[in-house]
Amino acid sequence: MTSILQFSDIHFGVEDKNAMAAVRDYAKTLSPDLALICGDITQSGKIEEFKAARDWIEQFDAPKIVTPGNHDTPMFGILHRIFDPFGRYNKFIAPLGETMFVDENIALMPYNTARGVQAKLDWSLGVVDLSDLAAKVSHLKAKNPSVLKMIAVHHPLIYPPVSPLIKETKRGEAAVKLLSDANIDGVLSGHVHAPFVVEREPGQTELLSIGSGTLSTRQRGKPASFNHIEIDSRDIRVTAINWTGDKFERAEAWTKSRVDLRRTA
Template identity: 40%
Template sequence: MIRIAQLSDVHFGDENLPAVEAATSLLQADPPDLILITGDITRFAEVAELEAARDWLERLPRPWLVTPGNHDAPYLAWYERIFTPFARYERIIGPAWSQSHLDDQIAVAGVNTARGAQWRLNWSKGQISRDQVRTAVNFLDAAPADRVRLVALHHPLTEMIAGPMTAKVWGGVDAARAFSEARVDLVLSGHVHAPFALPYPFADERTYAVGCGTLSVRERGVPASFNMIEVDPDAIRVKALTWSGGQFEAYRTWSLDRRA
């Protein structure tokens, strides 16, 4: 069995410190095969927030992969946000535009769906380009066929019905279709601060969108949470663990059929 932890939207500067510490202790005590952090590790991408996020990442058991979110481009330094949106992130955390992980069980393509500025008023929404999709698919296609194939990004590519907020990803539906046709197993995201798991309605419908909650105080109807994912040959189980104030407890579990 393969075990993957997914954490998202920690928002250092607005982090839920007891929940972050408890999640960190759980992962240190029983390390999974991989930890994925799907964006918004800071509140405003201030240097102190990025440094706090870096210090936290260094405490997590490896391997881990982190991809940025819209909050990881400076909110207050407008010149940087428009012209060099992820320079601070790359200096303190690591690569912003493309990340990847490959081992003897798992292949992950990290994709940055956040933008510093866009040709629309709400810059917090997502974008994914054809080149980004092509790069991710090419990486996963080059991996051995028996690897679990994952895409990690911040914004959900398609909208969650009755979700607490929208992502409105430009190019999102086309990307979801392309990842489905490429036989990706999971597309993992954050942003909406609520966990979910649902199939994309494309190809064989065995590519699933999995959303993660937040470990910040910026809750949207769901307590602070993170996901534990277990992969067996026949099924993928996603368990959302929510913070009760004293411990993490099972909130919801999804069992997802794997393709043959």
Template identity: 35%
Template sequence: MHGKSASMHSGPLRLFHLSDIHFGLEDTRAIAWAKECIEREKPHAVAITGDLTMRARHPEFRAACEWITALDVPVTVEVGNHDIPYFNLYERFFAPYKRFKAIERMVESRLDLPNLAIVPLRTTTRAQWQRFPWSNGWVTQEALAQTLAAIDELPKGTRILIACHHPLTERRERDGKLLTINGTRTMETLASRGVMGVLSGHIHDPFDLTKATPAGPLRMIGAGTLSMRIRSTPPSFNEIVIDGDEIRVTARNLEQVATRDMQIDEVPENALPPRTPQEPVSPVGAVPPVDPPVH
């Protein structure tokens, strides 16, 4: 669970939060820009919250692993629903993370930084008896227990961020549709542990929301995509600055769109472009005229 630590540092910490790169359908201009930013600016760590690939094919994983291993900063990687084999059912059920081998030390790895830990939470499952398809999230009892055990190992007073793929919103507000199974209980449990925020992806639009729980508020921070499969915002990643107990989030993008114009105010069902008036859309409204290709 333990990732390599950054050097001791007494000032604010800066993280880059990337998600949904989708090698196989990556935006080559966007990933080149993101890599250049990492190389030039040297953030204290990079958190990648899943969906490295489009269809979990071997060439996609090779490209993703080569790209990630070239980053000369501490990295933690979460597993997204697109990263579990679609077509090889044996691997999906019995060796779902086999294709991560080149970066296995980074996968679901806790990063220990000066007075800050990024702790993984698995939200992706091989199958879900409650529904099909299995693209949305599920926090199993085992996954939550592993995360809580990692939190409890930390020295008292350590600031904590959780990294997962799916937003923890359990029900869609307007119609109660199930999104992440066991998300409500998980948010309350994390809030009770004093977690500063939860980093996630999956939606392809960035967001920065605070959810009320019986144990107190919990910050929910979502990164956009670096793929051609956009929803309503151009490709982006989050720059996150932790200064004491304050978190500042900037949705950085090549189009120079302001952060607030990039962020949506509600978690949608999936990453597909909004096609009905009820679907949340970012203020910039960069909705593609047709659904992006899925090969």
């Protein structure tokens, strides 16, 4: 069995300090094989926020997969945002993460959908470079066909209707098609600050989308949370672990047969 902790949107600087103080001990009880952090690790991309994030991430005694979010570029440094948007992320966080996690159940890679600046007013939106994504996916496709293949991003490629935040990721729909055509099984994301599991276009893509909530104080109608993902030879189970204000507890859960994830057409 593979045990994955999926965190996102901790936003160090405005993190939920009580939840973050408790999450380390709770996480140990879940015996993680992988700690996944789907971006927005910091609130403003400040050096002290990155250092706090680094110190927290380093404490997991397990491999890590990390991908940046739109908050992980310097919010108050336009020159940094233009010329070196992920310089601080690359210095403090990137060395902590693996380029790919593979075990007997899953092969998982990060893919960066965040940008420092964009030719539009809203720089917080996600962007996919399809040729870059295709190159990444080719590494996943080469893996054992019996393992689930997933990518980890910050922005949902397509925002689910259940999301408290509905935006558009540039070339997100094309990315979903690319991943589906490559028989990728799922996408793990953050950004919307609420947990969800959605199966896209049943019978066509069967691409499972798993979003994790936030451990920051920037909540959108849902408590602070992270996801516990368990994968065995038969099923994938996703459980939102909610912070009640004084403890973590298992909340909403989804189970999907791995056989059903495979395309029939």
